[in-house]
Amino acid sequence: MLIDFFLHLKARKLPVSTREFLTLLEALQAHVCGPSIDDFYVLARACLVKDESLYDRFDQAFGEYFKGVTEIPGLEAELPEEWLRAMARKHLTPEERAKLEKLGWKKLMDEFRKRLAEQKGRHQGGNKWIGTGGSSPFGNNGTHPEGIRIGGESAGNRTAVKVWDKREFRNLDDSVELGTRNIKVALRRLRRFARQGAAEELDLDGTIAATARNAGWLDLMMRPERHNAVKVLLFLDVGGSMDDHIKVCEELFSACRLEFKHLEYFYFHNCVYEGVWRDNQRRHAERTPVFDVIHKYGPDYKLIFVGDATMSPYEILHPHGSVEHMNAEAGATWLRRLLDAYPAAAWLNPEPERLWDYRKSIELIRQIMADRMYPMTLDGLTRAMQGLSKKH
Structure with missing residues (x-):
């Protein structure tokens, strides 16, 4: 033109x-x-x-x-993408939300397969088909008390019980400068326990002093070897709701790297299943089977989980409940296997303790952990280290 x-x-x-x-x-x-x-x-x-x-x-x-022309084609105003996303989201009143039915895991999956087979095109803003910005339990950027989120971004409700989307997580930074020494001080309680019963070493200054007092006759003095013998197996939850707690988790991770000489760490998302990983950028290509972890690291390791335990209960209790893949066995099964292998265990939760009673998934994890869940506060870390220091 x-x-x-x-x-x-x-x-x-x-x-x-x-x-x-x-x-x-x-x-x-x-x-x-x-x-x-x-x-x-x-x-x-x-x-x-x-x-x-x-x-x-x-x-x-x-x-x-340009006779009769009022607008130039191709120069239409472009609205910011975030505005369009916000407009696409369906805002429901509390009464409308209350009417939405929770389908339950089996019915949800059966209904999803049925609608996937029937649907012929794209839908937006509806309450039945797989689409965007509606109140259907299938799609993205919509509102429903539970459902399957397919691609796209979350509408911020965090009620999806399964997510079909490729998501990327970043590794925690172990070199972050701590704003406080309190975390390190709390972790040292576990180190001091590990030194008890450690091998002895020659106390040179004590030996010289004792020999001088003994008129030159050699009097060897020994002292416990001061080395960090504690072994820690650290499992870190990443992505999703844990993005809200990156700073405190990086501080904890950094402190653990400095305080524990024998530290092994792995990442997981929401709940532990059959595989964990060390590098979030290669988590799909390089996974470590949990059975390999159990076989490689002995029962003398202290097991520490770090996560908010905030997820759909299906992710803990049901096969295929993971939001990322079709797990053959429930998350609870894998958690119990790890707890059987490592009797000294604790779960550190960055969520405020006052919120724990309102979340079913936290209640389930606490039951599996035999109430060994602690808040990620100075008092919580202190209690966790004391619990790990007990003989099992």
Whole structure:
């Protein structure tokens, strides 16, 4: 369209150059004007006409070419993507939310398979089909008390019981500078326990002093070897709701790397299943079977889970309940296997302890952990280290 306009101006004997026309196109690409024909007229005249005596001729040629046109195609205003996403979300009243039915795991999965087979096209804002911004239990950016989120971003409700989407997590930074030494001080309680009963080493200063007091007869003095013998197996929950707790988890992770000489760590998401990983960027390609972890690291390791335990109860209790894959065995089964292998265990929860009683998944994890869940506070860390220091 604009090339024909350029040729039309040339035909009307206006001395417009290719360079001036390219300047006009660059201005349009930079969104200097909107789709209004009046705005475009001002911009085109400024770019193409360098002699005021030619304004009348340009006006005549412009009027001939754009007669009846009110907007320039392709220059429609673009709304920010986040505005469109917000507009697409269906806002429900408390009464409307209360009417939405929780289907239950089996019915939810059966209904999803049925609608997936029946649906023929894209849907938005509805309450049945797989789509966006509606109150259907299937899709994304919508509202429902439980459902399957398929691609896209969450609407912020965190009520999906399964997510079909590839998500990327980042590794925790073990070099983060701690804002406080309190975490390290609390962790040292476990180190002091590990030193009890450690092998002895020669106390050179004590031996010299004792020999001098003994008229030159050698009197060897021994002292317990001061080394960090405690072994820790750290499992860290990443992604999802744990993004709210990255800072405190990085502080804890950094303190553990400094305080424990024998530290092994793995990542998981929401609940532990058959595989864990060390690098979040390669978590799909390089997974470590949990059975391999159990066989490699002995029962003398202290097992510490770090996670908010906030998830759908299906993820803990049901096969295929994971939001990321179809797990053959329930998360609770794998947690109990780890607890059987490592009697000294604790779960550190960054969520405020006052909220624990309101979340079913936290209640389930606490039962599996035999109430060995502690808040990630100074007092909670102290109690956790005391619990891990007991003989099992």
